[in-house]
Amino acid sequence: MLWRAILGRFGISLVTLWVVSILIFIGTNLLPGDVAQIILGQTATPESTAALRAKLGLDKHPIEQYWVWLQNVMMGDLGISKAGLGAGLGTPIVEMLGPRVDNTLRLTLIVGAVAIPISLFLGLIAAMHPGTRLDRSITFATLNLISVPDFLVATALVLIFAVSLGWLPSIVYLRGDETGWVLLKTLAMPILTLVILVSSQIIRMTRATVLNVMSSPYIEMAILKGVPRRRIILRHALFNAVGPIVNVIALNLAWLVGGVVVVEQIFSYPGLAKLMIEAVQMRDMPLVQACAMIFCATYIVLIFIADIASILSNPRLRHPK
Amino acid sequence: MSDLLEVDNLRISARNDDDELTPIVKGVSFTVGRGEVVALIGESGSGKTTIALSSLGYTKPGLEFTGGEVRLEGEDVISMDSDQLRGLRGHRVAYLAQSAAATFNPALTIGEQVTETCVLHGILTQEEADARAETLYRALELPDPDKLGKRYPHQVSGGQLQRLMAATALCGKPDLLVLDEPTTALDVTTQIEVLKAFKSVIKQEGAAAIYVTHDLSVVAQIADHIVVLYAGEIQEYDTAEQVVEKPSHDYTRRLMHAVRPPPAAGQGDETTGEHRREAPALEVKDLLAGYGRIQSGLPAIPVLRDVNVAIERGHSVGIIGESGCGKSTLARVMAGLLPAAEGQVLLDGEELKPALEQRKREELQKIQFVFQMADTALNPRQRIDNILGRPLEFYLGLKGNEKRRRIGELLDMVELPQEFAGRYPEELSGGQKQRINLARALAASPEVLLCDEVISALDSIVGANVIELLKRLRKQTGVSFVFISHDLSTVASFADEIVVLYAGRVVEKGVTDKVLSPPYHPYTRLLISSVPELRVGWLEETMQTQEAQAGIDRVVTLKDKGCPFFDRCPVAIEDTCDQETPPVRTLAGNHAIECHRSEAEFAH
Amino acid sequence: MSEPSQETSASTQFDELPTAPPKRKIRLSWPGKIGVSVLIFWAIIVVIGPTIAPYHEADILDEELFIVPGSDEMYPDTDFQPPSSIVLLGSDYLGRDTLSRILFGARTTIGISLLATLLAYLIGVTLGIAAAVGSKFLDMCLSRVNDALLSIPSIMFALVLIAALNSPGIFWLILIAGFIYAASVFRIARSLGQEVMVSDFVEAAKVRGEGLWWIITREVLPNIAMPLATDFGLRFVWVILFISSLSFLGLGVQPPMSDWGSMVKENLSGLVYGSVAPLMPALAIATLTISVNMIVDDISAATGGKLAKRMIS
Ligand SMILES: Nc1ncnc2c1ncn2[C@@H]1O[C@H](COP(=O)(O)OP(=O)(O)OP(=O)(O)O)[C@@H](O)[C@H]1O
Ligand code: SF4
Numbered sequence A: 001m002l003w004r005a006i007l008g009r010f011g012i013s014l015v016t017l018w019v020v021s022i023l024i025f026i027g028t029n030l031l032p033g034d035v036a037q038i039i040l041g042q043t044a045t046p047e048s049t050a051a052l053r054a055k056l057g058l059d060k061h062p063i064e065q066y067w068v069w070l071q072n073v074m075m076g077d078l079g080i081s082k083a084g085l086g087a088g089l090g091t092p093i094v095e096m097l098g099p100r101v102d103n104t105l106r107l108t109l110i111v112g113a114v115a116i117p118i119s120l121f122l123g124l125i126a127a128m129h130p131g132t133r134l135d136r137s138i139t140f141a142t143l144n145l146i147s148v149p150d151f152l153v154a155t156a157l158v159l160i161f162a163v164s165l166g167w168l169p170s171i172v173y174l175r176g177d178e179t180g181w182v183l184l185k186t187l188a189m190p191i192l193t194l195v196i197l198v199s200s201q202i203i204r205m206t207r208a209t210v211l212n213v214m215s216s217p218y219i220e221m222a223i224l225k226g227v228p229r230r231r232i233i234l235r236h237a238l239f240n241a242v243g244p245i246v247n248v249i250a251l252n253l254a255w256l257v258g259g260v261v262v263v264e265q266i267f268s269y270p271g272l273a274k275l276m277i278e279a280v281q282m283r284d285m286p287l288v289q290a291c292a293m294i295f296c297a298t299y300i301v302l303i304f305i306a307d308i309a310s311i312l313s314n315p316r317l318r319h320p321k
Numbered sequence B: 001m002s003d004l005l006e007v008d009n010l011r012i013s014a015r016n017d018d019d020e021l022t023p024i025v026k027g028v029s030f031t032v033g034r035g036e037v038v039a040l041i042g043e044s045g046s047g048k049t050t051i052a053l054s055s056l057g058y059t060k061p062g063l064e065f066t067g068g069e070v071r072l073e074g075e076d077v078i079s080m081d082s083d084q085l086r087g088l089r090g091h092r093v094a095y096l097a098q099s100a101a102a103t104f105n106p107a108l109t110i111g112e113q114v115t116e117t118c119v120l121h122g123i124l125t126q127e128e129a130d131a132r133a134e135t136l137y138r139a140l141e142l143p144d145p146d147k148l149g150k151r152y153p154h155q156v157s158g159g160q161l162q163r164l165m166a167a168t169a170l171c172g173k174p175d176l177l178v179l180d181e182p183t184t185a186l187d188v189t190t191q192i193e194v195l196k197a198f199k200s201v202i203k204q205e206g207a208a209a210i211y212v213t214h215d216l217s218v219v220a221q222i223a224d225h226i227v228v229l230y231a232g233e234i235q236e237y238d239t240a241e242q243v244v245e246k247p248s249h250d251y252t253r254r255l256m257h258a259v260r261p262p263p264a265a266g267q268g269d270e271t272t273g274e275h276r277r278e279a280p281a282l283e284v285k286d287l288l289a290g291y292g293r294i295q296s297g298l299p300a301i302p303v304l305r306d307v308n309v310a311i312e313r314g315h316s317v318g319i320i321g322e323s324g325c326g327k328s329t330l331a332r333v334m335a336g337l338l339p340a341a342e343g344q345v346l347l348d349g350e351e352l353k354p355a356l357e358q359r360k361r362e363e364l365q366k367i368q369f370v371f372q373m374a375d376t377a378l379n380p381r382q383r384i385d386n387i388l389g390r391p392l393e394f395y396l397g398l399k400g401n402e403k404r405r406r407i408g409e410l411l412d413m414v415e416l417p418q419e420f421a422g423r424y425p426e427e428l429s430g431g432q433k434q435r436i437n438l439a440r441a442l443a444a445s446p447e448v449l450l451c452d453e454v455i456s457a458l459d460s461i462v463g464a465n466v467i468e469l470l471k472r473l474r475k476q477t478g479v480s481f482v483f484i485s486h487d488l489s490t491v492a493s494f495a496d497e498i499v500v501l502y503a504g505r506v507v508e509k510g511v512t513d514k515v516l517s518p519p520y521h522p523y524t525r526l527l528i529s530s531v532p533e534l535r536v537g538w539l540e541e542t543m544q545t546q547e548a549q550a551g552i553d554r555v556v557t558l559k560d561k562g563c564p565f566f567d568r569c570p571v572a573i574e575d576t577c578d579q580e581t582p583p584v585r586t587l588a589g590n591h592a593i594e595c596h597r598s599e600a601e602f603a604h
Numbered sequence C: 001m002s003e004p005s006q007e008t009s010a011s012t013q014f015d016e017l018p019t020a021p022p023k024r025k026i027r028l029s030w031p032g033k034i035g036v037s038v039l040i041f042w043a044i045i046v047v048i049g050p051t052i053a054p055y056h057e058a059d060i061l062d063e064e065l066f067i068v069p070g071s072d073e074m075y076p077d078t079d080f081q082p083p084s085s086i087v088l089l090g091s092d093y094l095g096r097d098t099l100s101r102i103l104f105g106a107r108t109t110i111g112i113s114l115l116a117t118l119l120a121y122l123i124g125v126t127l128g129i130a131a132a133v134g135s136k137f138l139d140m141c142l143s144r145v146n147d148a149l150l151s152i153p154s155i156m157f158a159l160v161l162i163a164a165l166n167s168p169g170i171f172w173l174i175l176i177a178g179f180i181y182a183a184s185v186f187r188i189a190r191s192l193g194q195e196v197m198v199s200d201f202v203e204a205a206k207v208r209g210e211g212l213w214w215i216i217t218r219e220v221l222p223n224i225a226m227p228l229a230t231d232f233g234l235r236f237v238w239v240i241l242f243i244s245s246l247s248f249l250g251l252g253v254q255p256p257m258s259d260w261g262s263m264v265k266e267n268l269s270g271l272v273y274g275s276v277a278p279l280m281p282a283l284a285i286a287t288l289t290i291s292v293n294m295i296v297d298d299i300s301a302a303t304g305g306k307l308a309k310r311m312i313s
């Protein structure tokens, strides 16, 4: 029963990923005029366009194109970018992506490692003392933080830490050989921004989840059974809240996927999102497709994890009749 | 010697958002002696639960103690600090909540939750506690006592959970048990079993108990003293015999009056005249219905099988059976809300289309449905005059003054003041909403009224008033009724024919007097003997009978073959009843019983 | 220990105890009250902003304005000036008045977001209710497509569409935002609608023989209006943030038009000099979005489960 549920979710995720790939393919082929024209731009002659078109397989039916593209993507061939086209036929996208993916992954992993413990701690503290001044300030602050634009947090931080205090660089220059302290200092601003943004969400949702569990009849019953407070929270409440909380964390990491776009741009951080913005600005469609697929796939995987968390935390599924 | 618990002039108030205090409990005093059971009885909102919880030094969030004392062996629990309270709760005073399903933590095993308190309080070691739990399971007649502890709450039935709740409370050998409506959510046949278990265990353990309920007949079985509450004040406080047999207070008498006499022959309303035409007002024939997709004539979840019911003009037919047996499903098929997989629905002898959309407006008008929950059956965003006006407009084409006049008449009919026309449903009480719900159905001038559990959500006095109203309306209008209820006494006092459903089959039907007097179908017999009677000592007598021994807590399943009651039937015939669908035996006076046993054998 | 029955006032009337709770009024906390005022303030600015602005949004201010009396500097800097009596909120990278630009930009930012949210509601509620009341098949089709749309992060979706449409104008921007957010509105409207559709009073209307249109307009819509209105507030906030982010990335509102988001972007270079020019429009957005959220918070506290304030003693 448990495995059925998990397999079911897995199947749904696969189908979703497939539908998403279709949507992205349609989206990137919305306008008349195709990649060949865009790539060649001003220099296009009918002959050269036709030649490039044949080379890229654009003379085929759209459905066939989609199949070819899908097969290539699954084989790890993401196509060819417009960048560096002058000489011959552009750079293979896979080569361009490598370092960018590394950078974005590094950023988000650090953010996750910092944000999750902090926000779980604050969320639990707030939930354990509801209505107190501490709780009210935490809820008020996080409500404000989730309401404001990402770039406000970023600019405010730059004004404080880079301009006024001069502690941190306002722009990220990655040479690639930084390590340890230097690397941390270089990445500090984007990390700080993202941690603040992600934590606010997780804190709010953790608090709500725990409070929800705490107001359930079985917690009242535990109180009436004379169970000590510590045990109520650690055994009775947390056991039921773990699933929802893991769910919350996965969903917020998924949110990070979108959140990095603005932050990478502000700090000129050479990550995947910035690459995608550049691709959009240059209308480098194959590159846009590739980046979008990576982001969406990550997102779907994280949502899958969130679903699994709630399935696993359901005792009805873990211990069927 | 002092009493175990003394509640002395207790006052509890609710604090609202504006920091104003509204008194909920207004100076209540009573005592509980050792080994004694005191019942708190009253309708919803009378403060029963609030008072009971005070003996644990607890109030629900939003409430606070504003005066008086609750002394346990001379010590005031209200002024205890949280450490002292923790020592008290579960150890000296234990609580049993109304809904066990909600109060068991779904993520922990039953065993852990049952033994938790006494291990935490250091009364027993884990092994001793496990052994004690097993003894309790046995005493409470729970199945599989040795393995039960390892299961999770969702793996046992509702009635079993309710008894496990008792095991949890008893495990720490408390001096005082607080039981909050422990049997209210259960079917009669389950309730009697749970009551029996509670009573014997309380006696055995020598614990004292506070028993909260709204049901006088239950109280009569279990209490030594009775406290009758109304709106946070004590109306009457005396020994059980005294209160039940010679109630001295007005309110108690009204409560007693609202308790319908136990079902017996000779109660049903006399049939109105013999102006019978050839065709019944409404009839279902060979019905097969259920939920889910219909594949090769059979729905995915079949609920009703071979159901034949006819409602004669001006008659009222009661449909009775335990929860989940398909009563509502039958009503929904009649109304057209659920198209039947097979069989016919006939109105005035003419076949109706199975689905609602295909039925004609005049046909819809003639069958009106009164929903179980008035709370949800009235659109909260419509005023009462719109709710009542719509069917008038829709079926009868009334407009303007005429419509307004008719709305006034309808409000009169259900005994509500005219001003109510301008109100919204949330400004009415539960009983008033149910009256509007009825008035809406009557507005259509129907021939048949389908009433699905119309009073089961109401307090006893309010419900009794609604039944009176229904009886009057029936005389006034000559409408035929289909009256659905899980409560046999209610049905017996209202219907002139009764249909007994069990697991989707009609096991017995006939005129009320016939059904309620022998010969009985074995299931009807169990039902009748399970309805608590308002007299002291009934429980003990009943427990001796053979019916009461019939098992409960068996999953009731609709079977393809054999008698559905086979698992529980005390007179089942092995190899026949479980293999062959029982024949319908038609006895004298249009009385039918579906059973392998012959008429002669029903006698015992 | 039998005590005599207690005497109570004989005058007690044993009425049906009213089960109906008194109607709850929405009470605004002080952040909520401030929120309402800020919202009214911005609504007024949308109308009269351009008329009360000290300069035109495109005016590049004269150097003369900035000459400090008594100083001999003839050509002072006009860009990235700190707030002063001449430019109340400072000047931007071209030497334009930030305050005037914010007052003008209110119309663009709020207008676009409002239109996009309304569009999202139009699409989302229509299809959502269609899915809730329509056939199982229709519901399944719409929901599957919707699930897929929801599993693309909204900003990614927008980026793909913008790349494909090649820097579209405001019209397309509204369309894109409206379309993307229609997916989440659909989900809410559908689940609210489904909840009402299975309620007894809708069933009662069905047994009466009412048509679909009557059920939708009289039974369903009045009952989901309030939660949808609350959700509208939240959605509006998301759309403002979304459009501003796009503008900030240089992919939303394009020059010569400008909105608050693009104002942040164009002045970002001033950040290193400590200029407040990029901060001011960002703060303007924040006042708006925080206000809406504060109000929504109050409303949901009043209508939906107020969490138990007190727990373990
Ligand atoms: N929509 C549904 N889909 C699937 N099964 C259903 C549905 N509604 C009811 N059932 C099942 O059909 C059976 C009969 O239900 P029904 O509501 O008719 O019982 P009932 O006799 O009215 O019970 P109660 O006394 O609790 O109201 C039950 O087993 C129930 O679980
Ligand atoms: S058919 Fe058999 S099992 Fe069923 S009620 Fe009759 S005797 Fe009992």
Ligand SMILES: [Mg+2]
Pocket: B327, B328, B329, B452, B453
């Ligand atoms: Mg029912």
